[in-house]
Amino acid sequence: MTVKIAVASLVQETNTFSPRPSTLDDFRAQGLWTGAEAMARSAGTNTEFAGAVERIEEAGARPVPIMRAWAMSGGVLDRHGFTTLRSLLADGLAAAGPVDALVLCLHGALVADGAADADAVLVEAARAVLAPGVPVIVTHDLHANVTRRIVRAADALIGFHTYPHVDQGDTGRRGAGLALRAADGGPPPGTALAKRPMLVPAEAQALADPPMARLRALADAATGGPILDVSLFPVQPWLDVPELGFGVTVTHTGAPGAQAAAEAVAERIAGEAWAGRAGFSVDPVPVAEAVRRIHPGTGLGPVLLVQSADSPTAGATADSAAVIAALREHGRGLRAYATVVDAPAVAACFAAGPGATVDTMVGATLDPRWSGPVPLSGAVRRTGASPVILTGDAMTGQPISMGRWATVDTGEGLVVLVTERPAPTFDPAGYRHAGLEPADADTVVVRSATMYRAGFRGVHAGAILLDLPGASTPRLDYLEFRHAPRPLHPLDLVGGSR
Ligand SMILES: [Zn+2]
Incomplete structure (x- = not known):
């Protein structure tokens, strides 16, 4: 029987300092596509959705397109917009019938009115519709604020490996690869998360520059054996939410002992990011x-x-x-x-x-x-x-x-x-x-x-x-954080070498 893998993409990055709420119209303006239309209109683009679909087809499996929603980054998504998009996802999955896995492409920094961790709510909504045990693979932008809740809700969570981001399609392909692997009957993959209380100006996050280049090299060196993926999440810093911070996810095969190994890698690389925090600086000009x-x-x-x-x-x-x-x-x-x-x-x-x-x-x-x-x-x-x-x-x-x-x-x-x-x-x-x-x-x-x-x-x-x-x-000291955990580097003087 042909393996069927559902693909859904619902991407918007929230900036909680924007005074303008995001609405459903912001998605409609950029194309809000469901089912076959999502596949047809995304074909050939460098997007997570298209990359996932291509990888599934190459493996001889059948992609089941659910939806592709994308909006320009913006303020907090209003309640109507969020519940409508969540329903499109859940209803689309329910209508699609049984699938062997789901690839769910999310930004990872979506905040909706009443849901500071809106991406996790979406994963839970998808999970509630799928049959028990169906693997859910989540892909994120590198600027995601990865939370314990979403890692718990997903089987595996990976992110872009580039900044500037040019690997949207590749990330979709990697997500689909994990889904194909899980649908093959092996143990479901798992993801470990480590975080540190620090923000990095986006201008200092380019992967070609230190300290990120060094962290990415450590991540690549740690990949292999039971470790399938290491993703860095320095977080976009205009996000005033609980559990805000630099994240590292390590995704593993699900083999015995792999979770502990993944946790050790995540902690080690997050520790290196923390130790090098003073190196993330910018020098803006009047x-x-x-x-x-x-x-x-x-x-x-x-x-x-x-x-x-x-x-x-x-x-x-x-x-x-x-x-x-x-x-x-x-x-x-x-x-x-x-x-x-x-x-x-x-x-x-x-x-x-x-x-x-x-x-x-x-x-x-x-x-x-x-x-x-x-x-x-x-x-x-x-x-x-x-x-x-x-x-x-x-x-x-x-x-x-x-x-x-x-x-x-x-x-x-x-x-x-x-x-x-x-x-x-x-x-x-x-x-x-x-x-x-x-x-x-x-x-x-x-x-x-x-x-x-x-x-x-x-x-x-x-x-x-x-x-x-x-x-x-780029001047994070110009912003007023109220919900983020404190102390938070570089807003506060934080010592120690966690
Ligand atoms: Zn980004």
Whole structure:
């Protein structure tokens, strides 16, 4: 009989410092697909869902597609959105009939209204529908906050091995591999978790750089024998929840003694992360100074202004015009591209139409806590509404909706891409979609902590991390944590060598 493996993907990263709740509409805008439609629309993309499906098919087993839901990172998911998505998952699994295993792709940092550990609730909801003993394999983003509850609810839990993340498909494949193994009748796999009370700025988490490079090397060296996977979870730091901290998961075969071995590996690598905590640091530059460092017409490619403090892939609202203001004041003569979310300004551009002049304000329409609106006047160059198809190494082929959008050319070198929903600036496709070629600019603003390093590989002449406040700021000391366990490094002085 053909082995049947259910695949479901429900991915959103929550930023609890965002003032804007996420809703079902945020998923619908990016494509909320169930059953065969999920499989058809994901085919060929670098996503967990597509990778899992491919691996199952290659093994001669049958993938049973349940759902694929993805939303841009955002604020806490509202109750209606969460219960609807949870029902889609549970009802989809119930309708699919008996399966031999489930691969469930989740971000791992989803917070819903009333559920600080929403991903664990989803695993439990799936488990409640499946026949007893059906293995559940969970995949996570590296920025997951892995909890004891979700590790208990899943048979195995693994995460991305890359940052910037380019192994979405591979992670789905690895998850499906574990599911195939478990469906083969052997002992179910298991996962051990170790955690440490520390946060790491996302800008200091790149796996090419120390200390993460060394930790990843330790993880790879520990893999083999009964140890099937070691995943590092440095956690995205804009998450004020209980049990917050750096996690390491170690997944094993389920053979006798393997759990104890996995626990020892997890504790050892988490201990190394803790011991090296002082090495995770960032050095952001004040925005005016950063703009003044950029020179026009070098021909070397754009210098990236890294506005990670208001990054939509980190759940911020992407409506801060602080860098636009700095470019207007200190960057005259620079050929510069920037983005801002501002629905009223988009409406004004659509009302004026391409070629017409607009004179409006942009910024601070969603999150006015960190910066104010800025005047923007110029010619509307282009308008549009179709989604961006990502072309970089991350989530390749996935469509991202930025709602309606318009480009406004100030005539002084600065062109602003104004959008209803956040533009994906970690991938040059976001700008190119609007007719702006980053290679032609002196400077380009990217609202991204690290993912841009994959997208803009070979396209830029350097990057400057900006010192700005915001819901996804690199300056963790700007944020006020209320629910996270304390003490927590680096917010508090924590000694010892746990
Ligand atoms: Zn991530």
